[in-house]
Amino acid sequence: MATSTPTAGRASRPAASSGRGPLVIRRRRSSQGRRSATLTVLTALMLVYTLLPLLWLVINATKTQEGLLGSFGLWFSGDFALFDNIGTTFTYNDGIFVRWLLNTLLYVVAGAGGATLLATLAGYGLAKFDFPGKKAVFAVVIGAVAVPGTALAVPTFLMFAKMGLTDTPWSIVIPSLVSPFGLYLMWTFANDAVPKEILESARVDGSGEFRTFFRISLPLLAPGLVTVLLFNVVATWNNYFLPLIMLKNPDWYPLTVGLKEWNQQALTAGGEAVFNLVITGSLLTIIPLIAAFLLLQRYWQSGLAAGSVKE
Amino acid sequence: MVSEGYSNVRGGLAGRRRSWMGWQFVGPFMAVFALVFLAPIAYSIYLSLFRTRLIGGTSFVGADNYLGVLQDPQFWSAFGRVALFLVVQVPIMLFLALLVALAIDSGRLYGTAFFRISVFLPYAVPAVVATLMWGFMYGTRFGLIGNINEAFGLSLPDPLSPDLVLASIGNIVTWEFVGYNMLILYSALKVVNPSLYEAAALDGAGQLRIIWAIKLPALRGALVIATIFSIIGSFQLFNEPSILKTIAPNSVTTYFTPNFYAYSLSFAGQQFNYSATVAIVMGIITMIVAYIVQLRGMRKAV
16 A cells, blocks of 8 residues: 555565565665664755755745845744735736736646657557557657757747747647657656556457557556656746747746746836745745645656666 | 457467557657657758848858857857856766765665655756746845845855856756756666675675665666766756846856857847757757767766
8 A cells, every 4th residue: 555654655665575585674674773863964964955945935935025135034024924925926917927827737737738648658659569660760759859959949939930829829838748758758667567468468359459558558557657747747837948939928928937027027127126026926836846746756756766777 | 440450460479560550659749749859950950051131131051150150259158158067067966966866775864755855856946936046045135145244244256246157057057956866866776686785785895885886886877867968958058047147137148058149149139040050059069979978878887
């Protein structure tokens, strides 16, 4: 069964992996006995580095614009303005932040969802079928991983401009649909997770290939699929360069470009500085992703581990 | 229809049959891939061979744009900056990632799971938010640097000054990706057969010896992968400098990185042909460097 707490997980691991032999158990036990406080403290320095900026963000989201300028960065100022800030963030400029949030959700659902579906189908197809041109597909897709993604952005923009797609959601969703890394991960995962024998017996029973895929293979691919989905969600949620060049109309901005616009406002002549909203908006932007990573830990960590077996 | 096709050849003993069936699974991916990867590459190669002038229109210029880029001091200044970034930031980041991965894998930490997830967390933060956040903290006015200066009566150098801005960007990128790289390395360590450690311990090997003789060799493949990803990331650096420009406009030039240069050429200068050429040259350099690293890494592995 799934265990939620780390200690319970560790305790149950030897039992779960008893097939691997007694050495596993002995190692876990012996290492548990030699916990090192020194090493923990040294590694905690790294933790300070990674968590301190996030703490700074949380603290400063509780401050007013004046509080930001007049108080120490790592402690609260006099008045607690978090809820005011959140309220203002959602209502400022006729609630444009809500519009950006919905846009981001649209790009994530359509882009990351579509990318995961395409990568899963293709990774499975490469792992479980032999077809003409298979080697060429591999070569082209693996080669593409090395092509700097942003080098493609300018020609893609020019192409999309000719097709009349710029300044529409399509210009964000279509390029997000392709994830060579997701394809690679699903291919390695499908190789191991779906036994050939199951597919054979499904065929003997007269099940069509797509029916077999959705009824039998897809459940087996679930951990890999969650991993790929999560990384695609991060990629689309955090996408900045593509929307920056594709979109002119602020009504189609995702959160990332919107936040940058708010920050830039202070620089423009006559523009109003809204740093408290930039900071609160930033916090609201990262909460969903951090929550997703924390809640789905078990899936993506095992999915990544499976992907690395093949390196 | 499809399943009928299969039932016809079902007598075969081989597990897999060569047929077009696989294309029904791979086809949709490849169709979009062709549209957003192959077509733009072909189009930018086409663009790079032409030049558009206000008078005279578009004309074929052969390799002129390429010769122009190779003699362009702004391009080489941008390239020099990301090359410096690559040789300084990437080793620091990967070394830190390696230390944390080894510490977590050693099983000697209190709260292993907490460490693993907390170090990884910045990966979930968008580059925009990470840069704005660090940008504010760097601020001498209401940032932490300003606080420290005030509290101790110091005048620390401004991290966003032209001299230090590249190092400040290096810190932001390290913060964003150290956990991601840690996880790649940690996943590779998990695959090592525990009986190797057991045997080494029986032979009297200490922890450092085990790291040196077993763990580091086991990490070679993952390190090569992480290095290649980092090379690609460094060479296409754009988001962090472009957002820092909204905080420190005078420290970041329009040709700060090759990618920034290509962007400025296109969207401020309307020089699409030259911009496409810059992107292609940078893409070729990236692929060559990534290829060399891969060859060297793999040769050592044998």
